[in-house]
Amino acid sequence: MSEVWRYRGQEIDGEQLAFLREFIRTHSTSSRWKLSRQLCEALGWKQANGALRDMVCRGMLLMLERAGEIELPPVRRHIRGQCRTGRPRPEAVLIDTAPLAMPLKALGPIEIQAVRRTADEPLFNSLMEQYHYLSYEQPVGEHLKYVCWAQGRPVACLAWSSAPRHLGSRDRYIGWSAEARRRNIRFIAYNTRFLILPWVRVPHLASHILGKVTKGLSQDWQRMYGHPVYFAETFIDPGRFRGTCYRAANWQLLGLTTGRGKDDQTNKPNRPVKEVLGLALTPRFRQLLSGL
Numbered sequence: 001m002s003e004v005w006r007y008r009g010q011e012i013d014g015e016q017l018a019f020l021r022e023f024i025r026t027h028s029t030s031s032r033w034k035l036s037r038q039l040c041e042a043l044g045w046k047q048a049n050g051a052l053r054d055m056v057c058r059g060m061l062l063m064l065e066r067a068g069e070i071e072l073p074p075v076r077r078h079i080r081g082q083c084r085t086g087r088p089r090p091e092a093v094l095i096d097t098a099p100l101a102m103p104l105k106a107l108g109p110i111e112i113q114a115v116r117r118t119a120d121e122p123l124f125n126s127l128m129e130q131y132h133y134l135s136y137e138q139p140v141g142e143h144l145k146y147v148c149w150a151q152g153r154p155v156a157c158l159a160w161s162s163a164p165r166h167l168g169s170r171d172r173y174i175g176w177s178a179e180a181r182r183r184n185i186r187f188i189a190y191n192t193r194f195l196i197l198p199w200v201r202v203p204h205l206a207s208h209i210l211g212k213v214t215k216g217l218s219q220d221w222q223r224m225y226g227h228p229v230y231f232a233e234t235f236i237d238p239g240r241f242r243g244t245c246y247r248a249a250n251w252q253l254l255g256l257t258t259g260r261g262k263d264d265q266t267n268k269p270n271r272p273v274k275e276v277l278g279l280a281l282t283p284r285f286r287q288l289l290s291g292l
Contacts, residue, residue, distance in 0.1 A: 007060040049226035090125035101201035111149040163188035169255025176290040191234035206245035235274040
């Protein structure tokens with residue numbers, strides 16, 4: 001029995017490998033970039049907004065080539081920024097870092113700004129690079145970025161992206177089938193970064209911001225990608241954080257991770273075990289996520 005390969009929710013068996021080899025052979029003059037787009041068109045691999053899933057497709061093809069299953073056309077040129085290790089880091093942006101220490105009420109209104117594809121996106125990237133302990137990481141797939149403002153100054157940043165496809169504690173909490181998960185995983189948003197800037201000392205600010213952002217998250221996702229989200233999730237490293245602000249904002253503890261990455265092929269822990277927290281964005285989330 002031939003091996004079945006898995007990548008970002010796609011399963012590739014022997015018959016599909018044969019199709020890929022023939023497709024590559026008949027498009028031998030295409031560059032790797034063009035080949036992945038042609039393959040997405042042929043297979044109908046598109047996002048809800050109609051955009052091709054060509055980055056996912058390229059990642060799958062590279063995985064299969066490294067495994068010796070296919071042979072891609074030679075690399076024609078290296079595009080600056082395509083390689084994560086060679087991508088220029090976000091440049092530092094000079095902002096007012098004077099301490100902000102006061103009660104939440106004294107801080108005044110908080111403005112939540114979605115900065116994806118706006119002139120303020122470099123500000124978000126820079127603040128994450130400078131002040132988040134994990135630094136900035138370019139998201140892949142659907143994602144949103146927010147900068148939160150108070151008194152005319154940025155006070156916090158949040159990033160959201162596509163959710164991991166396999167997460168046992170979350171999947172059990174939702175109660176959906178494997179087929180429903182495959183179809184509906186795009187309706188979950190994953191909070192990948194949350195940063196309160198280090199000179200901001202305002203009690204209850206973090207939970208207040210979480211509440212405001214998640215209230216409008218589904219609508220923002222709809223505007224950007226053409227579909228809503230019904231559930232939000234995040235990971236907490238208990239060795240570093242207690243997740244107090246999430247719990248204060250009504251997020252629920254769903255369980256623990258297995259300590260394996262999303263593309264793990266070994267079934268062995270290779271990273272710290274984390275708590276999984278989730279928040280329903282609509283009372284009907286189970287019905288909506290479990291539907292086929």
